[in-house]
Amino acid sequence: xxxxxxxxxxxxxxxxxxxxxxxxxxxxxxxxxxxxxxxxxxxxxxxxxxxxxxxxxxxxxxxxxxxxxxxxxxxxxxxxxxxxxxxxxxxxxxxxxxxxxxxxxxxxxxxxxxxxxxxxxxxxxxxxxxxxxxxxxxxxxxxxxxxxxxxxxxxxxxxxxxxxxxxxxxxxxxxxxxxxxxxxxxxxxxxxxxxxxxxxxxxxxxxxxxxxxxxxxxxxxxxxxxxxxxxxxxxxxxxxxxxxxxxxxx
Numbered sequence: 001x002x003x004x005x006x007x008x009x010x011x012x013x014x015x016x017x018x019x020x021x022x023x024x025x026x027x028x029x030x031x032x033x034x035x036x037x038x039x040x041x042x043x044x045x046x047x048x049x050x051x052x053x054x055x056x057x058x059x060x061x062x063x064x065x066x067x068x069x070x071x072x073x074x075x076x077x078x079x080x081x082x083x084x085x086x087x088x089x090x091x092x093x094x095x096x097x098x099x100x101x102x103x104x105x106x107x108x109x110x111x112x113x114x115x116x117x118x119x120x121x122x123x124x125x126x127x128x129x130x131x132x133x134x135x136x137x138x139x140x141x142x143x144x145x146x147x148x149x150x151x152x153x154x155x156x157x158x159x160x161x162x163x164x165x166x167x168x169x170x171x172x173x174x175x176x177x178x179x180x181x182x183x184x185x186x187x188x189x190x191x192x193x194x195x196x197x198x199x200x201x202x203x204x205x206x207x208x209x210x211x212x213x214x215x216x217x218x219x220x221x222x223x224x225x226x227x228x229x230x231x232x233x234x235x236x237x238x239x240x241x242x243x244x245x246x247x248x249x250x
Contacts, residue, residue, distance in 0.1 A: 005115065008039050008125050017128035017243045019235065023158060027139025030188075031106035037147040039115045042126035045151045047112045048143050048205075049102020049189035052085075054092035058185070062086040081108050102189035128243045129154030132235065133210060134218070138164035143188060145210045150191040155242055157214040157235055160196075165205020214238055 011018055018040070027033075034047050052058055066082040085103060092100040104110045114124040131145045133156060142161045149156050165188035173179035184206065193201045196208045216238075217223075218231040 004036065004039060005123060008115070008123065012125055012127065015127065017130070017239055018125060019130045019132065019239060021132045022137045022141045022145055023132050023134040024136040025138075025141035026136070027141045027143075027164070030140050030143055033140040033144045034106050034112060034147075035115075037144055038112055038124060040125045040129055041147070041151055041153050042114050042122055042124040043151075044111055044113055045147065046110050046191045047104065047106070048147065049110050050105050051099045051102055051187040051189050052089055052092075053099045053183075053185045054089055054097055055185070056093070058089050059086065059093060062089060077108060084108065099187070128239070128246045130235065130239050130242065131156050132216075133158040133161050133212060135159055135162055137210075138162040142205050142210050146188075146190055146205060149210060149213070155214055155238065156210060156212045157216050157238060158212050159215065159217050160211050161205075161209035163205060163207045163209035165209075 020040075030048070030050075037045070037047070062082060062085055066079065066086055069079050069082055081104075085105070088100050088103055102110065114122050117123050129148065131148050131154060133142075133145050137145070137158075138161065142163075142165050145156050145161070146165075148154050166184050167186040168182050168184050171181050171183070173181050188205045190203045190205065193203045194208055194211070195201045196211060199208055202208060214235075216231055216234050218228055220230070222230045
């Protein structure tokens with residue numbers, strides 16, 4: 001994050017707006033995505049919660065992580081977080097609930113502070129922002145634009161994301177089959193329920209994805225014939241309008 005912080009400082013001084021490309025990004029570490037969001041959301045925000053399937057496997061995993069953290073003398077906030085998550089899953093497990101409520105997995109709270117320097121000064125990028133997404137954006141690469149959209153931080157442009165906002169494990173269907181079975185073991189939970197055509201209103205990324213504020217499809221005949229010129233022209237024009245509108249409000 002140190003290098004990204006250096007880049008953000010440069011962008012704050014030398015740009016009028018920033019376009020972040022999340023297209024064809026398969027995702028990665030959710031806590032890293034949260035840290036990136038904190039670098040471009042210049043006020044406290046509600047991060048993505050995780051609803052965890054309450055199983056003995058999850059209890060064992062949290063218990064093992066907690067024991068390891070204590071053994072290695074981890075920072076106290078890490079131990080506190082693991083203890084809290086273990087209790088959350090244990091409670092849901094003992095109550096025979098299918099899953100927990102939305103939990104913070106990167107800290108003690110779903111409320112996250114923006115990036116700050118050592119003196120406490122906010123260093124997050126606060127100029128106009130656009131995030132590009134497509135149907136190949138998944139998991140943490142959906143979490144990031146969802147956080148931006150949930151807090152009205154910037155424009156999401158492109159096409160609806162994959163809708164892979166959870167953790168899935170795969171098993172052999174049987175010992176005598178080449179088939180596989182999948183089970184969702186956690187669900188990303190957004191700040192607000194999302195209405196999407198053909199689906200019930202729900203606060204999830206799984207199966208719903210992130211619907212862009214601005215529909216821009218690069219997989220068109222015109223784009224293929226012109227090297228993507230129409231797509232780039234469209235997003236640049238939208239970003240310029242966004243910058244002008246933000247300036248008018250200042």
